[in-house]
Amino acid sequence: MDHSQDNIDQLFQQGLDDYSPTPSPKVWQGVSRGLSWTEFASFNFTNFAHNIYLISVSSVALVGVILTAFLTFSGNPSPELLTTEVIVNQEIPSNPNPVEVSRAATSIPSDSGITSEPDEQANEKQKIRLEKQKQEQITRTELTIMPLTPRAAYQVLEKDTVKRDFWTRTWDKIAGLEGFYRHPGKFSLGLSSGIDKFVQPMGEKINDYTANSNTSQLKVRYENYGFQIETGLMLNKWEDDGLYNANYRDWDTIYSYIRVDYFIPDPTNPDSVVLIKEIVYVCDSVDKSALISASNKYTYLTIPLQFGYKLAEYGRFGVTAWLGGAISFESTRQISSPALPSGARTKVSYIDITPERRTQWFMYNAGLRFDIMLSRRIQLEIEPYYRAYTKPVFTNGNLSNPHSLGINAGLSVKF
Amino acid sequence: MKTGQSNETNMLSFEDLQLIDGCKRGKRQFQNLLYQRYFRKMFAVCLRYSNNQAEAEDILQEAFVKVFKNISSYTGNGSFEGWMKRIMINTSLTQYQKNKRMGTSVDLEVVEPYLTENDEKSEQSGRAVSLNTDQLIGLIQKLPAGYKHVFSMYALDGFTHQEIADSLGININTSKSQLSKARKYLQKEIEKLTENTR
Known part of the structure; x- marks a missing residue:
């Protein structure tokens, strides 16, 4: 390598040593999106809780689509098939000629002394009526028997009707179309729990703040002619990282030196000596700082008021759309103390840099409720919803309003 | 890699350890902090291996996703910055190979004649x-x-x-x-x- 080539390398090494260009803020947004997708796509039981809301919403949406398709395309059992079944099972009367019997019964000797004119008229009418009945009987017999030969009837029964009927009857049982009816009560009381994925946009430069929270809800509902009004109490539990700037004192090497302990004559060279030396590290307490976190817990008490309308009902199943508002108050707050890892560190101070959270909120909700009657009174409910908050979660900073997506599942009882 | 040229130390700072630990737990807040700590240095690396800023940003994005995805495989042996830099370089090279296959990148051996002129000078x-x-x-x-x-x-x-x-x-x-x-x-x-x- 010649000198000029060394210079080239050095020129670039020195010139780019502290080079720190700034990429577009969109890069982090892309990274964040990529991570979200990776987390969702690489589902396993360790990240199950992290993706529960996505999985739940996807599952409910899938069930909804299947249910809607099923309700749309599966109507009442096919009338042709039912007719076929009736025809096949219909028994032709053992005495197909009742006319003869009637005639025998009404046949009166002409010499009985009774005037025959009204009798004749009556007989005539009777005859016409019986003829008509006979004609109808023949016509009906022809109509019913003509389309189905015994072989064809057997094939229809075995290969089509019975199969379709099995599924139809099974569905009828599941859907509650066979003898099931809802309790007529208009009030219901329910319990549900779920998960809520909260998103607070933090502006272009910083990634959105997201948090999962668990919800538990007690609700009361009144329903009349498909319209519903609902209220209750809901507890929202958040777990979040508190952030601290920790200033602490730690032992660290401040310099080192080589100490010559003693020397001995060099056995190979009488004019020199061999130094017996040791590297000595000098330590002192050094002030340092670090960013550390601690887990904080918050509980919010929420009172919703929402209005709904039952969009569809089919046997045991129903779908309701609802919207409303809710007011939320912070009820408890557990702040954990941050802790430095064990070692020879001395705590100096912590500066809490956790953004202050809002203690009272108002929000708008909208969602769907998929319900399944498990018995006349008890109903299983699954509710995916969207929630828009009217204020940001953090009180400081000029932030836009957050939103959340969630899903609740629970039971309600009719009264 | 030669150790003399990059003044990297194998000692991780306490802050780095905290950030890595948070990233291993999948905390997005810590991932963001780690990104904020290193994205300029890593972008400088990506710029050197790419043809323009847009391509470098694509590489940076893809490489950071890989970093967070595989951070659990970082055991603490060796420099963390060096480990990240290696991911940036590998991603850049993979991207180059991909572009080459798609025909968007050309291997410019056409500069050969250019180099032979006035070499002595x-x-x-x-x-x-x-x-x-x-x-x-x-x-x-x-x-x-x-x-x-x-x-x-x-x-x-x-x-x-x-x-x-x-x-x-x-x-x-x-x-x-x-x-x-x-x-x-x-x-x-x-x-x-x-x-x-x-």
């Missing part, structure tokens, strides 16, 4: 020059892909020729000759720049 020019960082990055980005990768890996990232040959799937002598050609090419370009600025 260029080799004698060892005088001190002053270029700003944008000009230096521009010069690297203008290099043909093969030269760019070998030059960046050897001169700036401290790889040995054997490591470069293994990474790029080329012969060790090819790596050496490409480095030499890259230097000559850069010399010529620097001369041009300095002549223009006089």
Whole structure:
């Protein structure tokens, strides 16, 4: 390598040593999106809780689509098939000629002394009526028997009707179309729990703040002619990282030196000596700082008021759309103390840099409720919803309003 | 990688350990903090291996996703910054191979005739020059892909020729000759720049 080539390398090494260009803020947004997708796509039981809301919403949406398709395309059992079944099972009367019997019964000797004119008229009418009945009987017999030969009837029964009927009857049982009816009560009381994925946009430069929270809800509902009004109490539990700037004192090497302990004559060279030396590290307490976190817990008490309308009902199943508002108050707050890892560190101070959270909120909700009657009174409910908050979660900073997506599942009882 | 050229230390700071731990737990807040800590340095690496800023940003994004996805495999042995840098470089090389297959990147061996002219003159020019960082990055980005990768890996990232040959799937002598050609090419370009600025 010649000198000029060394210079080239050095020129670039020195010139780019502290080079720190700034990429577009969109890069982090892309990274964040990529991570979200990776987390969702690489589902396993360790990240199950992290993706529960996505999985739940996807599952409910899938069930909804299947249910809607099923309700749309599966109507009442096919009338042709039912007719076929009736025809096949219909028994032709053992005495197909009742006319003869009637005639025998009404046949009166002409010499009985009774005037025959009204009798004749009556007989005539009777005859016409019986003829008509006979004609109808023949016509009906022809109509019913003509389309189905015994072989064809057997094939229809075995290969089509019975199969379709099995599924139809099974569905009828599941859907509650066979003898099931809802309790007529208009009030219901329910319990549900779920998960809520909260998103607070933090502006272009910083990634959105997201948090999962668990919800538990007690609700009361009144329903009349498909319209519903609902209220209750809901507890929202958040777990979040508190952030601290920790200033602490730690032992660290401040310099080192080589100490010559003693020397001995060099056995190979009488004019020199061999130094017996040791590297000595000098330590002192050094002030340092670090960013550390601690887990904080918050509980919010929420009172919703929402209005709904039952969009569809089919046997045991129903779908309701609802919207409303809710007011939320912070009820408890557990702040954990941050802790430095064990070692020879001395705590100096912590500066809490956790953004202050809002203690009272108002929000708008909208969602769907998929319900399944498990018995006349008890109903299983699954509710995916969207929630828009009217204020940001953090009180400081000029932030836009957050939103959340969630899903609740629970039971309600009719009264 | 050679250890002398990059002043990286194997000792992780307490803050780094906290951030890595948070990232291993999948906390997005910590991932963001780690990104904020390193994204400029890593972007500088990506810029050296790409043709322009947009391509470098794509590489940076893809590489950071890989970093967070595989951070649990980082055991703490060796420099964390070095580990990240290696991911950036590998992603850049993969991206280059992908573009090459799709025909959007060309292997510019066409500069060969350019290099053979006035070689003696260029080799004698060892005088001190002053270029700003944008000009230096521009010069690297203008290099043909093969030269760019070998030059960046050897001169700036401290790889040995054997490591470069293994990474790029080329012969060790090819790596050496490409480095030499890259230097000559850069010399010529620097001369041009300095002549223009006089």
